[in-house]
Amino acid sequence: MAHPFSKGWKYLTASLDRKIEENADPLVQIQQASDAAHEQHEKIRRQATEVIGNKNQLEMKLHRLLGEQEQLQQKARQALELAGQASAPEDVRELEQAAEIYATQLVSVEQDLERTQQLHGQAEAAAREASAQVQQSEARLREQMAQIEQLRSQVQQTKMQEASAETVQQMQQVNPDRDVPSLDQVREKIERRYANALGAQELSEHTMQDRMAEIEANATDFKAQQRLDAIRAELGQGNTKQQQLEQPDGESEH
Structure with missing residues (x-):
């Protein structure tokens, strides 16, 4: 069974919300709707910016890993070539160990490169979707702004008509001054x-x-x-x- 105080509080808040809604200025509510539409669009833009930024960061990492891959391949090749040309067993062993180190580093870089390429592919798809959402949000915002301007114009026209009607009513209620003789008199x-x-x-x-x-x-x-x-x-x-x-x-x- 619901607590009486809780029920009363809910009824009071609902009644207060209804009174606020009835007495609210339409122009203020329209401005609130406009601000909310712009805020929603900016939120989508910020999220899209982060997604596209992540894609760009992965692209920069890819370029760096590709450069490291090329350098390690070149170093490992040079070490093997020098080992083949060396005559002393110690030089051959040292150059081969260097080539193995370069190869180990190359394997690590290639593994990281593979993972980065996969992430970059996902980031590209997410970036395309984010860009599409931003374009849709911009179109939706333009439509909302057009509707808001139309509503604002209608509210202003309604206020002008209400003011004119009130003025006419006040004119009709004006009583002649009893202290001044009438035209007929x-x-x-x-x-x-x-x-x-x-x-x-x-x-x-x-x-x-x-x-x-x-x-x-x-x-x-x-x-x-x-x-x-x-x-x-x-x-x-x-x-x-x-x-x-x-x-x-x-x-x-x-």
């Missing part, structure tokens, strides 16, 4: 004042028209009275009514 106030001014103008015009009509009516009455006096004068009654009007009350004509 200002328009209504101006129209009301303009209408009142028109009403005052119309009233003034009507009053002026009435006054002018009254003046015109008085002028007409005055002219009519003058015309009537002129007619009376033609009839010989010019001063009769005027005298009547001027005569005081209680007096009679003589």
Whole structure:
């Protein structure tokens, strides 16, 4: 049976990992993926470098052993030739012993040379495989970098769209300032004042028209009275009514 503390700890870590994953910045995660891809490629390159370096080291050893083989063969041949030409038994024995020593060394070098040739063959195959893996890793890295750049561009576009949407939402939520009159209120106030001014103008015009009509009516009455006096004068009654009007009350004509 699992220990309760162990189960709780696993649940807590899983929950924490999920929250971190949900709140993580995609650009940071993309950069992490890019760094991991480059690190993996560099690891393959380092391993391939070591393999190819081992092959190169074996090649240098082969060249050295081949040189030693040639030298020992030449020395053993010269010792045998000199032993065949020597006349003193001691010189012959000494030269033959030298030839045997050269031959023993030559056998050791040839054995080492054989082992080195086998190792070099294996190293060559490993180096070819390592080079192929490096080429595959480079192609894979280029593909990953192209995908990473595409993802980075998508994340940036998504952030721009989210920022634009948030700005539009904030603009929609902006409330008008209650301390400042709205455009409709200002328009209504101006129209009301303009209408009142028109009403005052119309009233003034009507009053002026009435006054002018009254003046015109008085002028007409005055002219009519003058015309009537002129007619009376033609009839010989010019001063009769005027005298009547001027005569005081209680007096009679003589």
